[in-house]
Amino acid sequence: MTKVKVLVLSSLAAMTFVAAPQALKAADAPCPQQNETLRGTYISLHPTGLYVGTGPGTGPATANGTITFDGRGNSSNTFSASINGAIQQGVTVVGPYVVNPDCTGTLSQSDGSHYDFVVMPDGSRFSWIETDTGSVFSGEAARFTNQNQ
Structure with a gap:
């Protein structure tokens, strides 16, 4: 074999070993479909918490409702809430x-709230926590409609 062929084959082999672990890592990701993982309507499961501070909008809190994900990164959340006994429907x-x-x-x-979640x-299903300062609010949600709807 010529030195050029050996060099080319060695380079290809080296690139295979470098690229293969990256491809395997991407393929092994538990949520490779990313935003498409959340699709359909979910119902809130025991969201409870506390909004720290004084004045309106602070105190113990709970809510119940639904959140719909379109699989493309857009959501719509409709709920009723009780914050320190003040009801919002x-x-x-x-x-x-x-x-x-x-x-x-x-x-x-759109109300300015932010959340981290694990799906x-x-x-x-997914679990979530509000990440805004002064908020101690978390819960879970479970899909109750077909994800293809």
């Missing part, structure tokens, strides 16, 4: 979301 907020390949994600809503690889 039929509130709707919208906002973008991102699902990462490792099944973690973020959601920002099951099949998209059936």
Whole structure:
């Protein structure tokens, strides 16, 4: 074999060993479909918390409602909430979301609230926590409609 052929074959072999682990890592990601992992309507499961501070909008909090994801990074959340006994019904907020390949994600809503979440690889459930200062609010959600709707 000529030195050129050996050099080319050696280079190809080296590139294979360098590129293969990267391809395997991407293929092994639990949520390779990313935003498409969340698709359909989900129901809130025991969201509870506390908004720290004084004045309106602070105190113990709970909510119940649905959130719909379109699989393309858009969400619509309609709920009723009780914050320190003050009831708000039929509130709707919208906002973008991102699902990462490792099944973690973020959601920002039109009311200025922000969330981190972890979704099951099949998209059936996720747990979330609000990440805004002064908020101690978390919960879970489970899909109750077909993800293809």
